[in-house]
Amino acid sequence: MIDTDNHPKANLASFRQCLKGTWMDRFVLLLLLLSIVFLWFQINQNLSQGLPTAYIYHGKQLLASYPLPMDDKVIHVPAKGEIGISDIEISKLGVRFVSSPCLTHHCTLAGSKKYTGSVIACVPNHIMAVIRGSDANNDKKVHFDAISE
Amino acid sequence: MTTTIKKSNIPPRPSLASLEDKAIWLSFLLLAIGLHVFEATLPSLGPWFKLGLANIMTLLALMFLGARAAFMLAIARVIVGSIFIGTLFTPTFFISLAGALTAATVLVGLYKAFPRISLISLSLFAAIAHMSGQFITVETWFIQQPAIYYLLPPLLLLSCVSGWINGAIASYIWQRLHRKC
Numbered sequence: 001m002i003d004t005d006n007h008p009k010a011n012l013a014s015f016r017q018c019l020k021g022t023w024m025d026r027f028v029l030l031l032l033l034l035s036i037v038f039l040w041f042q043i044n045q046n047l048s049q050g051l052p053t054a055y056i057y058h059g060k061q062l063l064a065s066y067p068l069p070m071d072d073k074v075i076h077v078p079a080k081g082e083i084g085i086s087d088i089e090i091s092k093l094g095v096r097f098v099s100s101p102c103l104t105h106h107c108t109l110a111g112s113k114k115y116t117g118s119v120i121a122c123v124p125n126h127i128m129a130v131i132r133g134s135d136a137n138n139d140k141k142v143h144f145d146a147i148s149e
Numbered sequence: 150m151t152t153t154i155k156k157s158n159i160p161p162r163p164s165l166a167s168l169e170d171k172a173i174w175l176s177f178l179l180l181a182i183g184l185h186v187f188e189a190t191l192p193s194l195g196p197w198f199k200l201g202l203a204n205i206m207t208l209l210a211l212m213f214l215g216a217r218a219a220f221m222l223a224i225a226r227v228i229v230g231s232i233f234i235g236t237l238f239t240p241t242f243f244i245s246l247a248g249a250l251t252a253a254t255v256l257v258g259l260y261k262a263f264p265r266i267s268l269i270s271l272s273l274f275a276a277i278a279h280m281s282g283q284f285i286t287v288e289t290w291f292i293q294q295p296a297i298y299y300l301l302p303p304l305l306l307l308s309c310v311s312g313w314i315n316g317a318i319a320s321y322i323w324q325r326l327h328r329k330c
Contacts, residue, residue, distance in 0.1 A: 018269075018321040021313070025269040032273060032309055040302035047299065059293040104241070117299040123240045123291045130296045 047117045048134035054095040056088055057128045066090050068114065068131070081125030088129055095129045097122060174210065174218050178225055181206035185230035197283070197304055200311050203230070204275060207253060208268055208319040213326075216257040223253035240291060244283050251282025268323060272316025276308040 021029075052068045056079050064077045068090065075090040076098070084101030094114025097107040100122050107122035113131060121128040184203040191200075203226055211219035227246045231237045236245075255278035256271055280301070288297050 014324070015317070015321045018324065019314075019317040021269045021317065022267055025267055025273070025313075025316075028270045028273055029309060029313065032277060033306070036302050036305045036309070039305075043299055043302060055296070057292075057294045057296070103239075119297060119300045121287070121292055121297060123244070123287060126291055126293070128292050128294055128297065130294075130299065132296075 044117060047132050050133040052114070052116065052131060052133040054090045055130050055132060057130070059126050067133075068092065068094065079125075079127045081122065081127040083125050086122055086125050086127045088127075094118070095120065095131060097129070100125060100127075170214055170218070174214055174222065177206045177210050177213075178222055178229070181222060181226040182230050182233065185226055186233045189230075189234045197300060198307055201276060201279060201308075201315060204252060204272065204279070205315050205319045205322070207249075207256065208272055208275070208316070209322060209326075211256055211260055211271075212268070212319075212323050216261065220253045220257060223249040243290070244286050247286035248279040248283040251285075252276070252279035254278070267316075268320040269313060269316030272319060273309060273312040276312025276315070277305060280304055280308045 053065055054068060055065045056063045056077055058079060058081055063079050066075055066077075069075070069092050071092065073091070077088045077090065079086045079088055081101075086100040086107070087098040089096050089098050091112075094112040095118075096112040097110065097120055100107050102122050102124040104124070107120055107125075107127075110120045113120055113129075116131060116134045118131045119128065120130075181203045184206065188199055188202055206226070207219050207223050210222045224246070227242070227249045228237070231239075231242045231245065236242050252275040256275045259266055259271055259274055284298060284301055288295065
């Protein structure tokens with residue numbers, strides 16, 4: 001006699017049913033998604049003020065801040081952290097960790113980041129690089145020829 | 150020489166039900182550690198993000214054995230799992246422990262407040278709590294910059310997806326095992 005409950009097709013159908021969830025689950029998901037999207041917009045609004053600039057922190061201390069270069073200029077910032085010095089490169093491609101004394105190297109593997117709100121953090125070394133400001137503000141920048149009273 | 154043991158000195162024999170519960174808890178713990186280690190071997194899906202498969206076992210422990218067992222399982226899984234991975238007492242360990250503790254607290258709290266809540270909803274809230282707990286720990290102890298929260302919204306979206314899938318898997322296993330019991 002075949003056990004219909006253990007048939008692979010029955011199992012798959014049962015799992016699909018579980019995957020759909022109840023209407024309450026969907027309502028909870030919708031609520032969470034809306035809250036997250038709202039939070040995201042709020043953060044982006046605060047971040048996109050001013051020109052795109054890379055900020056480098058060690059803990060609460062701001063070590064350096066440089067506007068992202070428009071030309072081929074490359075800036076290297078040696079950021080001294082808890083376990084050593086992280087070498088951070090700022091160029092027109094964005095900001096990236098070139099080297100770091102940490103063991104996991106998640107920070108160096110993250111590559112270059114150039115978009116508003118991008119964050120690269122080296123948790124063991126307590127070093128963080130963040131980009132604030134938006135490219136869109138380049139066009140909005142007001143250029144004064146003269147100021148008269 | 151013969152030794153005589155007074156009957157009063159013999160500890161009472163644990164009940165069969167209690168032994169069964171311990172055996173189930175241990176098997177859940179072994180599975181959770183296995184999933185924890187397995188996930189560590191998978192290619193990274195991006196910095197700060199993991200699927201959280203081991204949370205399926207915490208959910209099942211909550212349903213089968215209750216709040217205390219689920220809480221203990223979450224802690225034990227992180228400690229033993231990090232011994233196997235080699236991250237014990239590193240920043241990764243503390244971040245992972247904080248996430249697991251926050252998720253377990255939210256799981257237990259919600260389950261006690263709303264006993265009829267589904268496993269998928271529980272898992273969704275636990276996934277969000279896990280991610281938030283990790284970020285709060287990183288911000289408080291390591292990076293100390295609120296700017297780290299800029300990373301939070303996209304990761305919370307991914308947490309919702311993984312939370313839903315984990316909840317569905319836990320729900321499926323719960324239905325299958327519950328029917329058999």
